[in-house]
Amino acid sequence: MTCPKCTKTVSAAGACGGCGFEVPPHWLTDVQCSMAVTGARSAGKSIFIGVMIRHFGQFLADRHHTFLTPLNDTEDRFLRTYENYLYGEEGIIPPTPPDVPEPLMWSFTMGGRRFCLSLADAAGESFERLTPDQNAFAYLGGVDMICSLIDPLKVSDVRAIVRDTGIPLPAEAGNDLQVLRRVLQARAAHAIPGRVQVLALTISKFDVLQGLKNVDNDRWVSIMGRPGAAMQRDPSYVTQWDDPQDRLLLSQELRSLLPVLGAPLIEAAATESGLPYYLYAVSALGRPPGNDGFSTSGISPYRVLDPLKTLLTMKAVQA
Numbered sequence: 001m002t003c004p005k006c007t008k009t010v011s012a013a014g015a016c017g018g019c020g021f022e023v024p025p026h027w028l029t030d031v032q033c034s035m036a037v038t039g040a041r042s043a044g045k046s047i048f049i050g051v052m053i054r055h056f057g058q059f060l061a062d063r064h065h066t067f068l069t070p071l072n073d074t075e076d077r078f079l080r081t082y083e084n085y086l087y088g089e090e091g092i093i094p095p096t097p098p099d100v101p102e103p104l105m106w107s108f109t110m111g112g113r114r115f116c117l118s119l120a121d122a123a124g125e126s127f128e129r130l131t132p133d134q135n136a137f138a139y140l141g142g143v144d145m146i147c148s149l150i151d152p153l154k155v156s157d158v159r160a161i162v163r164d165t166g167i168p169l170p171a172e173a174g175n176d177l178q179v180l181r182r183v184l185q186a187r188a189a190h191a192i193p194g195r196v197q198v199l200a201l202t203i204s205k206f207d208v209l210q211g212l213k214n215v216d217n218d219r220w221v222s223i224m225g226r227p228g229a230a231m232q233r234d235p236s237y238v239t240q241w242d243d244p245q246d247r248l249l250l251s252q253e254l255r256s257l258l259p260v261l262g263a264p265l266i267e268a269a270a271t272e273s274g275l276p277y278y279l280y281a282v283s284a285l286g287r288p289p290g291n292d293g294f295s296t297s298g299i300s301p302y303r304v305l306d307p308l309k310t311l312l313t314m315k316a317v318q319a
């Protein structure tokens with residue numbers, strides 16, 4: 001058993017001997033699942049986490065008739081760092097400070113099994129500077145899933161079209177491919193022998209690309225406007241577990257999208273890492289944010305549960 005924060009071996013609940021993190025008893029008794037969300041600055045990591053967890057709680061209640069229980073100080077931190085912004089009056093989430101990432105943890109039941117989820121958010125700024133010797137990022141070698149966000153608003157072609165439509169653009173920051181390679185190198189340096197890890201290559205802010213089917217641009221209209229495409233559907237809230245058929249279909253469509261996004265080397269980096277990987281598309285907000293934050297326009301997420309459902313299904317099968 002390893003600590004969710006520093007990956008040192010732990011044999012009992014309570015303060016970890018390596019880092020002092022309070023390891024909850026659930027971590028030792030339940031099916032462990034851990035996810036690290038990575039990506040460059042403003043890739044959409046924190047908003048994705050905030051919306052994913054909120055919707056996961058609703059999904060558990062509606063589809064599994066169970067509850068998402070925050071552990072340690074997670075409830076307070078989640079409220080302060082995510083929910084107060086996304087569903088309150090605080091305006092947009094500020095950039096995550098480059099501190100040592102502290103996992104958020106929850107416990108819940110799915111399919112009659114208890115799960116304990118550990119989820120790590122970190123600053124894009126830290127990932128952009130990451131080197132394999134940084135022990136604060138050892139968790140990258142211990143997590144079950146690395147969910148790496150790729151931001152379509154970094155693509156100059158997409159930015160140019162979006163700028164024309166008048167939607168506010170976040171500052172262009174960080175190179176997604178470089179960050180992905182740094183994350184995967186750090187992962188390899190801290191890998192725990194025998195641990196199965198998967199990589200979720202996840203296009204964030206997918207509403208931006210879906211919006212291109214309505215613009216005056218033939219190339220994008222033909223790519224994004226195909227009726228019946230998996231990219232146009234969102235069954236993630238309906239199915240109880242991962243749906244492999246839907247996932248494969250979506251992966252195929254996204255595979256043909258990556259070169260168009262100018263990101264063909266993203267898959268090469270994934271292959272180089274030797275990790276099994278899947279492609280996902282998510283939109284946490286479902287639409288571009290307004291200048292004054294989120295609350296006025298409302299949040300209607302798209303496929304935000306897909307990576308997590310793959311992870312939980314994988315762990316349920318392994319357990």
Ligand SMILES: Nc1nc2c(ncn2[C@@H]2O[C@H](COP(=O)(O)OP(=O)(O)OP(=O)(O)O)[C@@H](O)[C@H]2O)c(=O)[nH]1
Nearest residue numbers: 041042043044045046047095096123124284285288
């Ligand atoms: N259109 C659209 N924009 C989004 C979405 N999610 C995030 N954004 C935009 O991206 C900006 C950054 O989002 P964050 O979640 O704070 O990004 P981050 O990756 O956590 O950034 P750091 O903490 O600095 O590393 C937001 O202020 C939004 O403008 C989305 O689903 N759709």
Ligand SMILES: [Mg+2]
Nearest residue numbers: 045046095096
């Ligand atoms: Mg953040």
Ligand SMILES: [Zn+2]
Nearest residue numbers: 003006016019
């Ligand atoms: Zn520790």
